[in-house]
Amino acid sequence: MINFLREPFGQKRILNKEDIGNKKNKRRANDITGTLKRLWKFMRGEKNVIIFIICIVVITSLLGILGPYLVGQIIDKYFVPGLFEGVGKVLLLLLFIYVLHSLTTLTQSFLMVGASQRTIFNMRYELFNHMQYLPIDFYNRRQHGELMSRMTNDIETLSQTLNSSFIQFTTSIITLIGTISVMLYLSPILTVLTITIIPLLVVGIKFITNRTGPLYKIRQKTTGELNAYIEEVISGQEIVKVFSQEERVIKDFEVKTKNLRDVTFWANLYSGMIPKLMNVLNNLSFTIVAGIGGLLALTMDNVVTVGTIVVFAEYARQFTRPLADLANQFNQVLSAIAGAERVFQIIDTDVEKDHGLIEDTNLKGAIDFKNVTFSYNKDQHEPTIKDISFSIKSGESIALIGATGAGKTTIVQLLNRFYDVDQGVIEIDGIPITEYKRDVLKDNSAFVLQDPFLFKTSIKENIKFGNLDATDEEIIEAAKRANAHSFIMKLSDGYDTIIDEEHTSLSTGQKQLISIARAFVRNPSLLFLDEATSSIDTITEIEIQDALEELMKGRTSIIIAHRLNTVQAVDRLIVLEKGIIKEMGSHEELLSHKGIYYKMVNG
Structure with a gap:
């Protein structure tokens, strides 16, 4: 008898990236x-x-x-x-x-x-x-x-x-x-x-x-x-x-x-x-x-x-x-x-190309940009970033500063290989990032975005999204380090509370703390922060800032800065203008030069 409910093709098969990327003889319909x-x-x-x-x-x-x-x-x-x-x-x-x-x-x-x-x-x-x-x-x-x-x-x-x-x-x-x-x-x-x-x-x-x-x-x-x-x-x-x-x-x-x-x-x-x-x-x-x-x-x-x-x-x-x-x-x-x-x-659209061979690697986080040039539109006359070179030591924190369109987000996207450079090379731990499997970069990276995105599932599952192998104990510890545990426990179902706008009222700050906990449970070598304290009340901002400082310890951190007062404590600041590095140094060094950064701080 024919089994009406049997799995398709006899057995369900999960396709992976290699399966998809290696399809041959594809025909346009x-x-x-x-x-x-x-x-x-x-x-x-x-x-x-x-x-x-x-x-x-x-x-x-x-x-x-x-x-x-x-x-x-x-x-x-x-x-x-x-x-x-x-x-x-x-x-x-x-x-x-x-x-x-x-x-x-x-x-x-x-x-x-x-x-x-x-x-x-x-x-x-x-x-x-x-x-x-x-x-x-x-x-x-x-x-x-x-x-x-x-x-x-x-x-x-x-x-x-x-x-x-x-x-x-x-x-x-x-x-x-x-x-x-x-x-x-x-x-x-x-x-x-x-x-x-x-x-x-x-x-x-x-x-x-x-x-x-x-x-x-x-x-x-x-x-x-x-x-x-x-x-x-x-x-x-x-x-x-x-x-x-x-x-x-x-x-x-x-x-x-x-x-x-x-x-x-x-x-x-x-x-x-x-x-x-x-x-x-x-x-x-x-x-x-x-x-x-x-x-x-x-x-x-x-x-x-x-x-x-x-x-x-x-x-x-x-x-x-x-x-x-x-x-x-x-x-x-x-x-x-x-x-x-x-x-x-x-x-039929081509998937991300991945010719890297290095896998199962725990990155230390040393980053080098060497004469990197990149354009989103290859036909445009002026590239988005032009001949950029800089180095970041393992565990160092860097803030990218500049007006909209200066190239801050582009640098982060290139580091994560959302795009590949047109010229130059980007190295992590002395190895070009194109030699790493994309999954190596993803497994060693975590993002905390300006607008936190949470899925319509439990708080525990949202935190666990950073590491699907995380235990309940590790999830709770991550929430504690992110200053999220106390307000989570006050919710009716605690960590099992479903994030649903109709029934669960979480503030933007609380959502941000959950997203920081998600980054903690991932335990990344590379941390990318798109200033996470915008439009937050003062008390919540302090909690988030404390959680971020804890998260950044011992990790190579790159911050896309929107408000200058939040990045003064980073190791170095990079000032960008129209895709070119104009200044680089600590907060005190850049103020003493009285250049672009000095003018930005003093209005």
């Missing part, structure tokens, strides 16, 4: 055939199930064809001659056929839903897995809502198509072939008359699909843009309210949602023409069969019987129904392919 081939690869684990489903579909289709045939035989052999002996058995057989037809229809649907959902699981899983290894630049250049739309809307469209289209498509083809075969057997003349509607059908369907295909692609893209805008406005709701821009965002939303409304209107209008077209052709076919068939039955003996006309009237509907289903499914497939192409575009 830019055509129907190519996309369908790629989709089939996701269904390869369902091969036996699909074969079994096809067998049931064949049986179901044949039963659907056999039913009307028996109806015609009953009319010709029993009702027309007025002979009713034995008709009960035939009627029971007819009842059995229709009951069996219902059971096989239910079975094939049940199995197909299972197979399609396992396939969608595989696809959604690979997409999400792949996204975790894409470079930061990929996310910086795209709206998050648009990416979410690909993970949700596009894959859901594909899911709905797989649930129904495969069975409908297979059933329609088998029914069409079987129906025409029986029709030819019963009356070639009526068969020829019936299929005269095909040219009209082909012209009508081609007219419709030539318009729905492009419209579905536009609709998927427009839906993604609308989702991205909604996500952006929700995330920036404070800014919207502070600057009283409610009317502005409403108008922008109105424009975007009108675009989606219009393209959806035309897509649905054209796709909705298919049933109408099929009804017209179905009525036309029925008229031809009933009119000419009746005329033949009255004027020519033994050419067409009454039972044959009744069967053909039913088969005329069965003939046009699979044609309509094929047209409808093709329409739906076009929409699904439009979504699949968008998903494959992300799956």
Whole structure:
């Protein structure tokens, strides 16, 4: 028996970065055939199930064809001659056929839903897995809502198509072939008359699909843009309210949602023409069969019987129904392919390149920048940082100071290999960072950001995110060192309290202390601080500052400084201006030089 709940591909396999990075012969999904081939690869684990489903579909289709045939035989052999002996058995057989037809229809649907959902699981899983290894630049250049739309809307469209289209498509083809075969057997003349509607059908369907295909692609893209805008406005709701821009965002939303409304209107209008077209052709076919068939039955003996006309009237509907289903499914497939192409575009995006060989290394934290130049946009004339050189000793604390765009964040991103340098070299412990595995840098680094980010889970799990192997004792110790333990214990569920904005009210300072505890439990060699005390009340700022000083002990620390009074105690300050180091030294040294830093401090 087929296990409906078994793991996809027989066993769930967690893809790692190397698996994703080493994919070969990847093809861009830019055509129907190519996309369908790629989709089939996701269904390869369902091969036996699909074969079994096809067998049931064949049986179901044949039963659907056999039913009307028996109806015609009953009319010709029993009702027309007025002979009713034995008709009960035939009627029971007819009842059995229709009951069996219902059971096989239910079975094939049940199995197909299972197979399609396992396939969608595989696809959604690979997409999400792949996204975790894409470079930061990929996310910086795209709206998050648009990416979410690909993970949700596009894959859901594909899911709905797989649930129904495969069975409908297979059933329609088998029914069409079987129906025409029986029709030819019963009356070639009526068969020829019936299929005269095909040219009209082909012209009508081609007219419709030539318009729905492009419209579905536009609709998927427009839906993604609308989702991205909604996500952006929700995330920036404070800014919207502070600057009283409610009317502005409403108008922008109105424009975007009108675009989606219009393209959806035309897509649905054209796709909705298919049933109408099929009804017209179905009525036309029925008229031809009933009119000419009746005329033949009255004027020519033994050419067409009454039972044959009744069967053909039913088969005329069965003939046009699979044609309509094929047209409808093709329409739906076009929409699904439009979504699949968008998903494959992300799956085909190259992951972070990692040619490093050094792994399982505990870094000491000595850093050297040697003539480093870097640009985010390779076409820009002025690089973001230009020919920068400086050294940081292991355990030393450095503050990066400068106006927005000076290059502070860029230096930190280069150190973490979010980007690779254009020229020069960055060394850690005397070894170029490109020779380390990326995971080595990540495992030896921790961030405390200006705006703390916490996941919607327990406080314990948020702290443990810094080190998944941390014990409960280590988590509590980290919280104590971060000055977070006392307020955590005052919460109703302590460390098991779920961080949920609707039910758990934590101040920005408390969230920051939790994020510092997360850095403590990681026990990093390299610490990066994006000034963590902005917009914090004085008492909380003191607690955070104490926690940060404890965290920085014995660690190489780089601070992106926004307020100068918070970085006076660091070992050295680096003053940046337009990507160039202008000054470097301790607080006292830079003040004595009376240069840029002196002017910044004294206003």
